[in-house]
Amino acid sequence: MPPTMPRVRIPLSLPRNSRALVPSAKPQWIAQRAYGTVVDGPVTESKPTTTFEKALTATAPRHNWTKQEIKEIYDTPLMKLAHAAGAVHQKFHDPAEIQMCTLINIKTGGCSEDCSYCAQSSRHNTGLEASKMIQVGTVLAAARVAKENGSTRFCMGAAWRDMRGRKTNLRNIKEMVKGVKDLGMESCVTLGMIDLAQAKELKEAGLTAYNHNVDTSREFYPSVISTRTYDERLQTIANANEAGLSVCTGGILGLGEEAKDHVGLLFTVATMPTHPESFPVNTLVPIKGTPLGDREQSPFDVTLRTIAAARLIMPKTIIRLAAGRTILSEEQQVLCFMAGANAVFTGEKMLTTACNGWEEDNKIFAKWGLRPMQSFQAGKEEGASAPMREGAEKKKNQVELGR
Template sequence: MTEVRYDWTQEEISKIYHSPLLDLIFRAATIHRENEDYAEVQISSLISIKTGGCPEDCAYCPQAARYNTGVDVHAIMPKEEVIAVAQKAKNGGASRLCMGAAWREVRDNRDFDKVIDMVKAVNAMDMEVCCTLGMLTESQAQRLADAGLYAYNHNLDTSEDDYKRIITTRTYDDRLQTLDHVRKAKISVCSGGIIGLGETAQDRISMLKTLSNMPKHPESVPINALVPVQGTPLAEQPRVSVWDMVRMIATARIIMPKTVVRLSAGRTEMSTVEQAMCFMAGANSIFAGEKLLTTPNPSFDEDMAMFQLLGLTPRKAFKNGRPNVSKEIKEMSINEVI
């Protein structure tokens, strides 16, 4: 069985990343197959519960208020709409619902109260609930945990050295601090990055080093390919090669063997064969549904056809156990939280 390590060096990861592609895929696939459920893929659905108007300056993001990208600003969704979307996603095979809000940080106000109610409602549907809401304090993370939040997504995006080129409105340490608050609240950590931002291979490797050297590896690591959006500073970036995606996924699988590695944004540009290479290299999670926040994504039907062809099976919710929430929350029915 592969040893789980937390002391990978830049040089070790670089050697893995730059190894001959077929050797890299074979090594990653071998490690992946040490898990008896290697053909099991977690399906998540991502919805934007509050869209646009974000004060941050993330160079890739169409939801930043300072860019003219054609994204309509929408206030927070009603809980009933979220439940309807969650039910559709569950019917389509998703076991996790991730709710994203275009905020810089969570504020203790009525909108956060609404998010807490949404978390309770989706949790009562026997779906894992994930949120991505920006920066969190310790008390806010604990409040989400108490409501039954299963996972929190907060991506590093790129390396610490490259970060200031992409975002200036918050620091890399801000990102890491939020992840620390999430971990202290015993919420599972979802954190990865984006490739195709104009970063170097060493930036990619450095980001993987940061993730793999955490005291506990993130339970989920999304690998996103940039989807360039007109109006953002990175609108003219060339599409990233599928082989770069395969290298990132395979390297992540080797250095974080127990982590769920998610093939995330950019799948609409990939053929079934290219996605199959990503699964071979160790990807065992996808986002399904027509949209990822504001960018296109393959439909549930397309993904189910691909799963059947490749012999993949959807992973059930709460495979690693339910979060440590109060008995009252655990025993809630969906009718009690609507």
């Protein structure tokens, strides 16, 4: 017979601090934090419940946002908001790719509108002289220079209210658009209000995108401009969409608005039937002689918060650092890229204001491992980038083939 094992008396309760003596029924994750404390406990996945959590885990854009939901996201503590936006950005875009855009004036000054921020209004005393539209050849020469320096989208702006009665100008603009496309570049124009027929003509000429900013919230808008209504802006955007053009529309920070107006701006854009292909984030550049010429520029945290919130709310849209980028440090710009910005204006000038140059941007790109987004890479599907579309298609094919 085998030897009898001695009996061991097992206590009915364990002494305090003796949990380590009993093996856990389930494996536990033990994480060592940087400052030395240890946190243990099983990692569990729960279904997202808050607006912020739903935005963070979204797999596609949504268009039925409420203002309260957008406010909840916008009001998230900034560090948490920026980190989350970065995660969403990496899910929908290649974070190393930045679209490089160059914007020139093809017709300067003399505009009849009263936009309180604009140097090109004929109602303001800025000292800017009005000019006629420049020649097609001059525009295409500028486009070639932009391409040689790395820009992949070429944008052309004309200072006037709308395109009514401008048949000759429209014909010349279409020649510019065709010429830019022949260079292998995307083209974008901002020509004020256009009707559906004009939008279709531009589309047929090969135009990639139409820019028409809404500027700010519907509520604050009357404080900015009185000569064009908010709904007229939305109608132009609808015309561009119906014609099959990509839409570029965004806003300006630092006009005297409040945080609720940033929420209102995002609400307007994020609830459009189709999210814009690109969303430019401008910060006011105060220009002497305009009603806002003495304002201080908007602080950086507002820019970062707006970019991060926009990324969570419109995950596929390209977010562009636009006017006012010259006041940002290199590190601030990179932080914006990490939080979701993936386009810039670059070149010699941006309409009438200073612009970060190609040489400066190329140095930043090289240092931080960034590269220009190639032309025609952004998809029509609400700003989807080519790598994301190709990856989804590859995954779909693998499923169909049973691999």
